[in-house]
Amino acid sequence: MKALYFDHFGNSDVLTYGELPDPVVSRSELLLGMEYIGLNYADIYRRKGEYHIEERSPYINGYEGVGTVIDIGSAVSEYNIGDKVFFVDVPFSNAELVAVPKENAIKLPSNMDSKLVASIGLQGLTADFLAHDLGNGLESSNVFVHGISGGVGQILAQMLTADGLNVYGITSSKEKQQMALEQGAKRVFLRNSDWQEDYLSYFDTVYDGVGITLLDSIDLVKHRGKVVFFGMAGGNPPKIDFVELLSQSKSILTGDLWDYLTSYKERSERSDRLFKYFREGTINISEPTIFSLSNGKEAHEFLESGKSVGKILLEP
Incomplete structure (x- = not known):
């Protein structure tokens, strides 16, 4: 099989x-011929x-994708x-063929497009557990999303809006700002503009997947509010003074999606809930940017440039 791989860590070079060699399928696995493979910041960190x-x-990166079953283990x-x-x-998903344990496989509904599912799978399930397990906000509460035009941000913001919350956010360009507003955000600020002073201690919940902005998030959340910290796309978070958090009754919640996908039942139920938003038209996302798997180096560089809007997919 063809694959994108590396034998030592470093930059995209x-x-x-x-x-x-093709993967060997065990008794409880499926062999997929891959159609689309998701590229994420975690893949940059792994590389x-x-x-x-x-x-x-050698190392093969990647953890998500959509494919067609071409072989089945004897216990499946x-x-x-x-x-x-x-x-x-x-x-090992950055390849033409991937062996998938049956517990980790989720069958596509007939009314869901492969490219759409590949574009929303990881980010959508991440948004689902952030919104419904960690955030769990009340209707009409005010919430803030860092990186509102990114892969997780687009889905999370629209999911929260569909759930009846007032969504604010921040992004890097007027084009991305307009897109987020069209997707239902109440207000979207531009990075490097002066807006924070008017919104200190304003939000019930702040969703932060940037990392280096964690102190700003704490300032934005109100007393008895919470910051949901779920990633470090912009760099490692600063040290936190938990005594000060205690004095203001502010909470930091964090979690890993893998602790919320512990069985086939959980994967199926959460994906069904995610897909429902799209079938009902309450969430729409921008078209993914697609690179050939053979151009994986360029895809990594594009993701690291910060110019991408929404999902980047690799196509074998």
Whole structure:
């Protein structure tokens, strides 16, 4: 099979596209011929050696994608050859073929498009647990989303809006600002503009996947409010004075999606809830940017440039 791989950590120059052995399918696995593969900031961290990556020689990055079942292990009875399946937590996905444990596979509904599912799988399920497990906000409460035009941000903001919350956010350009407003945000600020002073201690919940903005998030949230911290797209967060948080009754909540996808039942129920928003038309996302898997180096560089809007997909 063809795959995108590397044998040591570093910048995008370490990536190689070439031939590697096909995966061997175990009794409880499906073999997928990949259609689309999701690229995420976590893949950048893994390539640099800053994030856990499954041991393999050479390394193959990637954990999510959509494909067609082309082979089935002897202990698998729930799937058939030709079924469309997606996954968000299976390693070695930057390849033409991926072996997926049956517990991690989620069958695509017939009314959901492969490209859309690939664009929303990981980010959508992340938004779901952030909104409904960590945030769990009351209707009409005021919430703020950092990176509102990003992959998670677009879905999270529209999900919160559909749930009846007032959504504010921040982004980097007027084009992204307009897009977020059209997707239902109440107000969207531009980075490097002066707006914070008017919104100190204003929000019931602040969603922060940037990391370096964590102190700003704490300032924005009201007493008895909460900051939901879920990533470090902009860099490591600063140290937090928890005594000061205590004195203001402010909370920081954090979580890992993998602790909320612990069974096939959870994967199925959460994806059904996610897909419902799209079927009802309450969430719309921008078209993904698609690179050939053979151009994976350029895709990594594009993601790191900060110019992307929404999802980046790799296509074998």
